[in-house]
Amino acid sequence: MPSILRRSRRRELTLTPSFTSAIQDKVLPLQRFPELISCSSFLVDPTTFRSPSPSRLIAKSSDFSRPSLTFSLYRSPISNLQHHPVHTLPPELLIRIFELGSFEDALFLITVSHVCHPWRMLAVHTHTLWRRLSFGSHGLRLWKERIARAHGCSLDVTIAPSRHHFPDMGALALQLHLLAPHISRVRSFELRFLNYSPFLWNTALGPVCHQEQWDNNIDTCAVAPSVHALQLEELTLCYPENDDTKEFALFAGVAPRLQKVTLDGIRLTWLPELYRQLTYLDYTHHGFTAGRTAVNEVLGMVRVSRALRELRICFRRRALDGEVLYLPHDDVLPGQTHLPQLERLVLAVDKLDIEIPPELTSLLSRLFLPNLRELHLVDLRFQPAHRRWRKSAPFPGLRAALSLFQVAIPSTIRVWTMAGRWADHSSIHIPAKHFRELGSLKVDGVEIDPKSLRLA
Known part of the structure; x- marks a missing residue:
């Protein structure tokens, strides 16, 4: 007997008006x-x-x-x-607001994406908003999510713990290893450490240094392509308390777009393939070498980076227990080093220096700068905005240094600034009278008319 729940016949499929309207x-x-x-x-x-x-x-x-x-x-x-x-x-205005807010707060984009559905969709689908990776507020999970949401956009990596926070070596190692496969997408890479921690550079730079892979088929070693920084434009590595004397070869020597480099407290292998196209170099000497050895090391760097337009140099000394191994550059020959495109030169002295470092004057005498337009003499102890700052006595050998500058600096210079211990009002007439095309002269931030000094 057939069941009463079974249909006696099958119902034909028809396209009802309601279903048509829904489609x-x-x-x-x-x-x-x-x-x-x-x-x-x-x-x-x-x-x-x-x-x-x-x-x-x-x-x-x-x-x-x-x-x-x-x-x-x-x-x-x-x-x-x-x-x-x-x-x-307009969505462009909202995107700009989201971008500015992300610079102030690392978790700002997470907050605005939970306000409402339109804001969430706009923030999630604007890939350029997620390119910034920060160590302070972003954990490993957020780094993965940001890299995924950035899609094919370039990345801006900033790892800069504050002075009150010591870097977590374990978290730092995990994040750098996570970043290594995406290093070809990094546009700017900044590492700043203020507190001392042993083996910090090894942990931070190990994943992005020269890596080799052994090919068993042909019994040869090949450089891993994952560490090539193909989009890198700006590099910042600062760790003044560093005590690691070894040299680091970054990105397997491949960074074709690199133009700006800031270094403090680190030794790098200055490869021509990596640093030949530099236009900006802010270099604070690591202090592991001094005297003629330090000068030759810097000369070897600027000989490679002949396209520099702005150069900032500061020499720092540190007390070392043993001798530091240094391999001199073969191309550092006696004579002058030509920097034909350099327009701005900044010579800085450390806070603890009691006199002008002889490395500065020796380096300047070895440089030929035909197109130099600006010379800035900077004292890192000088803080004009600080209320408790007091004027320090000028360097004992300031007049001798200014006389050397008259010979080394071309007469076509137009801008000259002196601050802190570089400034001596009894000596400011020396550059004013020697450089006839000088149009701007600043002493401790105060503008002085060079024409009035020439007439005096």
């Missing part, structure tokens, strides 16, 4: 609601489109004069949601 609402909303066609700039996402209410369809034309991308393209799936007037802002 049209999802696939062809502009044909079903022709009122929306007049708004040519009004974009609709078919996957989230809802049937608008009659009051919205009869809206004034002024309501659609400047539609917002966040309101039209990324509509909320809630049909009766009341949209705030802030959603009428």
Whole structure:
């Protein structure tokens, strides 16, 4: 006996009007609601489109004069949601606000992406907002999420713990190993450490240094392509308390776009393939070498980077227990080193120096700078904005140094600044009278007219 729950016959499939209307609402909303066609700039996402209410369809034309991308393209799936007037802002303005907020707070983008659906969709789909990776507030999980949301965009990596926080070596190692496969996407790479920790450079730079892979098929070693920094433009490595004397060869010698480098307390293998295209170099000597050896080391660097337009040099001394192994550069010959494109030169002295480092004067005498336009003599102890700052006595050998500068610096220089222990009002007439094209002279931040000094 057949069951009473079984159908006696199968029902034919028919396309009902209600089902047809639902398909049209999802696939062809502009044909079903022709009122929306007049708004040519009004974009609709078919996957989230809802049937608008009659009051919205009869809206004034002024309501659609400047539609917002966040309101039209990324509509909320809630049909009766009341949209705030802030959603009428141009998406470019919102993106700029999100970008500025992310620089102030590392978790700002996470906060705004949980405000509402339009803001979340705008933040998630703007890949350039997620390119910044910070060590202080981002854990390993957030680093993975940011790298994924950045998609193919370049990355800006900043690892700079504050003075009150010692770097977590374990977390630092995990994050750098996570970053190593994506090093080809890094646009700027900054490492700043203020507190001492042993083997810190090994932990931080190990994943991005020269790596080799052994090929068993041909019995040869090949450089791992994952450490090539193909998009790197700016590099900053600062660790004044470093006591590691070894040299580091970064990115397997491949960084074709690298133009700006800032170094403090580290020794690098100055490869021509890596640093030949530099236009900016801020170099604070690591202090492991001194005297003629330190000068030859810096000369070997600037001989490689002949395209420099701005050069900042500071020599620092440190007490060492033993001798530091240094292999001199073969191309450092006696005579002058030409930097034909250098326009700005900054000579800085450390806070603890009691006299002008002889390495500075020796280095300057070995440089030929035909197109130099600016010379800045900087004292790192000088803090004019600090209320308790007091004027220090000038360096004992300041006059002798200024006389040397007259010979080494071309007469076409136009800007000259002196600050802190470089400044001596009894000696400021020396550059003013010697350099006839000098148009700007600043002493401790105060502008002085060179013409009046020449007439005096």
